[in-house]
Amino acid sequence: xxWTKQHPGLAMFAAMIGLLLFLWGMAVPLxxxxxxxxxAAQQFAExxxxxxxxxxxxxxxxxxxxxxxxxxxxxxxxxxxWISEFYVWLIRGTPLLLQILFVWLxxxxxxxxxxxxxxxxxxxxxxxLNIGAYNAECVRAGILAVPHGQVEAxxxxxxxxxxxxxxxxxxxxxxxxxxxLANNLASLVKDSSLAYAISVVELTMVGYRVQAESxxxxxxFVTIAVIYLILTTAFTSLTAALESQLDVGRKR
Amino acid sequence: MTSTSSSLKPIIEARDVDKHFGAFHALKKVNATFxxxxxxxxxxxxxxxxxxxxxxxxxxxxHDTGSIKVDGIELNDDLKNLDAIRREVGMxxxxxxxxxxxxxxxxxxxxxxxxxxxxxxxxxxKALALxxxxxxxxxxxxxxxxxxxxxxxxxxxxxxxxxxxxxxLFDEPTSALDPEMVNEVLAVMRELxxxxxxxLVVTHEMGFAxxxxxxxxxxxxxxxxxxxxxxxxxxxxxxxxxxxxLTQVRHGF
Ligand SMILES: Nc1ncnc2c1ncn2[C@@H]1O[C@H](COP(=O)(O)OP(=O)(O)OP(=O)(O)O)[C@@H](O)[C@H]1O
Ligand SMILES: [Mg+2]
Numbered sequence: 001x002x003w004t005k006q007h008p009g010l011a012m013f014a015a016m017i018g019l020l021l022f023l024w025g026m027a028v029p030l031x032x033x034x035x036x037x038x039x040a041a042q043q044f045a046e047x048x049x050x051x052x053x054x055x056x057x058x059x060x061x062x063x064x065x066x067x068x069x070x071x072x073x074x075x076x077x078x079x080x081x082w083i084s085e086f087y088v089w090l091i092r093g094t095p096l097l098l099q100i101l102f103v104w105l106x107x108x109x110x111x112x113x114x115x116x117x118x119x120x121x122x123x124x125x126x127x128x129l130n131i132g133a134y135n136a137e138c139v140r141a142g143i144l145a146v147p148h149g150q151v152e153a154x155x156x157x158x159x160x161x162x163x164x165x166x167x168x169x170x171x172x173x174x175x176x177x178x179x180x181l182a183n184n185l186a187s188l189v190k191d192s193s194l195a196y197a198i199s200v201v202e203l204t205m206v207g208y209r210v211q212a213e214s215x216x217x218x219x220x221f222v223t224i225a226v227i228y229l230i231l232t233t234a235f236t237s238l239t240a241a242l243e244s245q246l247d248v249g250r251k252r
Numbered sequence: 253m254t255s256t257s258s259s260l261k262p263i264i265e266a267r268d269v270d271k272h273f274g275a276f277h278a279l280k281k282v283n284a285t286f287x288x289x290x291x292x293x294x295x296x297x298x299x300x301x302x303x304x305x306x307x308x309x310x311x312x313x314x315h316d317t318g319s320i321k322v323d324g325i326e327l328n329d330d331l332k333n334l335d336a337i338r339r340e341v342g343m344x345x346x347x348x349x350x351x352x353x354x355x356x357x358x359x360x361x362x363x364x365x366x367x368x369x370x371x372x373x374x375x376x377x378k379a380l381a382l383x384x385x386x387x388x389x390x391x392x393x394x395x396x397x398x399x400x401x402x403x404x405x406x407x408x409x410x411x412x413x414x415x416x417x418x419x420x421l422f423d424e425p426t427s428a429l430d431p432e433m434v435n436e437v438l439a440v441m442r443e444l445x446x447x448x449x450x451x452l453v454v455t456h457e458m459g460f461a462x463x464x465x466x467x468x469x470x471x472x473x474x475x476x477x478x479x480x481x482x483x484x485x486x487x488x489x490x491x492x493x494x495x496x497x498l499t500q501v502r503h504g505f
Contacts, residue, residue, distance in 0.1 A: 153349035153408075156310055157363035157415060158338040167362065171353050 011241035019234040023049055030223075036214030037223050040206075047206030048227055054120070054192045054202060058127035059185045065128060066135020066181065073140050084136065091133035097194050100126040104198040123195035127188065134184050142177030143169060182239035189231050203227060260287035263419060263450050264309060268318035271304055271474075278304045280474040281318065288418070291451045293461035293482065296471030297497055302454045305471070306421050309452070310341045323418060339367060342412030346424040348404040350396035350411070356383065357392040360411045367415065375414075382410040386440050402433030406440050413444075420444070422453040458501055462486055470494050 026048060030041035037044070072084030091099065103126040108116055117125075146169050154164040193204035207224035211217040264286040271279035278301050286292060294302050307313040309320060311327055311334055320327040322337045351359050360379035364370040370378070383389045386406040388399075396404055405425055412420055425441065426434045438460050445451060445464050455461055461468055461482055468485045470478040472493045478485060489495045 147349075149345060149347055149349040150351060152312055153343075153345065153351070156312060156338060156341075156343040157411070158335060158367040159363060160335070163366050167366065168351060172351075175353070 009241070011237055015234045015237045015241065019052070019231070022230060022234070023052060026227075033223075036210060036216050037219060040210045040214075040220075043206045043210060044203075044223065044227065047201060047203040048231070050120075050200065050202040051189065051192055051204075052231065054124060054127065054195060054200070055185065055188050058124045058131060058192070059188050061124070061128035062131035062135055062184070062188070063181060065132025066139050069132060069136035070139025070143065070177075073136060074143060088133045088136050091130055096126070096130050096191060097197060099130055100194055100198055102126070103129075119198050119200050120195075122198060123192070123200045127192060127195070130191070131184050131188050135181055138177045138180035138184070139173065141180070142173030142175070145176040146172045179239055179243045182235070182242055186232050186235040186239060189235060190228065193228075260289065262286070263288045263323055264452075265321040266305075266309070266318070267320075269305070269308060269315045269320060270317045271301075271308060271313065271315050278474050279308070279315070282474070282476055284469065284476060284479070286419075286450060286452065288450055289448045290467055291445045291465050292453065292467045292469060293465035294452060294454045294469045294471060295456070295458070295461060295497075296477075297493075300471040301474040302471045303423050304474075306343075306423050306452060306454055309419075309421060310338055310343055312343075339415060340417055341419045341421060342415055342417035343421045344405070344408050344412055344423070344425050346427050348396070348401070348408045348428070350404055350407055352396050354395075355392070356388065356394055356396070356399070356407050359396070359407060360414050363411070364414050379410070379414060382413050383407070385413075386410045387436075400433060401429045402436045405429065405433075405437045409437075409440055409444070417449070419450040419452070422451065422455070424454050424456065426455070426457060456501070458486075470497070472497075 023045070027041045027045035030044055031038050033041070069084045069087055072080045073088070075081050075084070100123060104119065104122040107122065107125075111117070150168050150172060151164055154168045155161075159167065192202060195202050196205040196208065199205070203224055207220050211220040214220065262285050264284075266282055266284045269279055269282040271277075282301075282305060294306070296302050304313055308315045309322065309327075323340055325333050325336050327333065327337055350356075351362070354362065357376060357379050360382055361372070361375040364375040364378060365372060368375075380389060380392060383392055386409060388403055388406055388410070391399060391403065391407075396407070399407065409420075409425075422441070426437050429437065434457070438457065441451070441453070441460070442464050453461075453465070463482075465482050468478070468480060468482040469476055470485065470489075470491075472491075477491050478489065478494050485494070486498070489498055
């Protein structure tokens, strides 16, 4: 994508606006489509909004988890390191579907009755925990990629370890970590479809319902696939734009 | 100017400084006192401990035993002391180590803002003045990769000067540069040497050492083998190791 490389800011903006317009106005063009799509346009639009919401919420929480776990893995405090490593090992070694089912079925039995959480929240928690573990690896790799001389120069100038981390290490680590984090976010769009297993009415669930009512799986699933493609393409152009934005100071 | 004039105020006092890397004995009871305003060239064969010694002076390396005092403050595990010392001691690295994600102006202004708590405006005005002094005012908005090695090293000197240090440590500041860029950096350093700042310069530039330094230290195998004036060292080295080193240098390497 050459265009996004040359105008990263514009591309990022365009991807965001495109995504919003798409979500907002999707029901309109879909309602013109022949049945069974046209009559279910509103359902498709709501499913899409749900998918995007799930992605953005669990994606943001997953970034926070990823930074914490990534730092934990590099910590000089052994218990922090063990906890982070255990978390990443556990999540990466088990299927996402199992994690979603676990949060949905097991967590409510641990909580008092007054504190029960919605299906949507269960899905968001499970997805955040999942992507957080993958993000942790990206953050760790990013921090390890910062040349030691940068830290030495900051320390020699009198910056404290914390200032050095915030001003130097973290921004420089993002140059390596952010594109990978954004990639994880794009996969999350697709992974969020597993939430259908716990009856969250997101895009895939909508497709399943509409085809069950209309007995026409082919046009329904093609429509769903096209919507997913548009969403992942929007997230991917965002990633590409971000990457070239972060190239500042690296290449000529 | 003589190297040990008692009228001068000591700024760095290293006593019996010992340092190991695992089993390797990198510094062996090094003793040296450096005085305010003095320019010292530190030379010696590769691996003799020059960088290690310089880096113990601002605690980029910790020393095992012995004591180091900078401006009267003991360099130890006390973080308050370390902060105080790092504010007074600037360092210029062989590989420049400019912050690659920050503009040239921001590179120079960052430490005064964060450490000296200067306002952004004041720090940037100061940074611009320093960049002008090293002849790079017109590059302020660029990023480090857009500059030549010589320009980057001049920025690194400006960055160190922005903290108004009493001492500047240079670790082979011209060794990573293409030959045609060495002189522009040496010119800046020569100008600095006349401002009264204390300079410790690890270098392979014998011409610079002879011409600019007040004092010359020859390192070998983790000890200071000779400590004299450049004129005396170059005309009359006392130890065989120093003679051998000079012969090698004169033939170019
Ligand atoms: N972090 C380290 N770990 C292990 N050994 C080290 C480390 N730093 C330096 N050394 C060793 O200590 C010795 C002295 O190194 P130092 O860098 O001080 O030498 P130098 O005199 O600066 O040499 P050069 O002219 O090559 O820069 C070398 O043998 C080097 O291999
Ligand atoms: Mg060295």
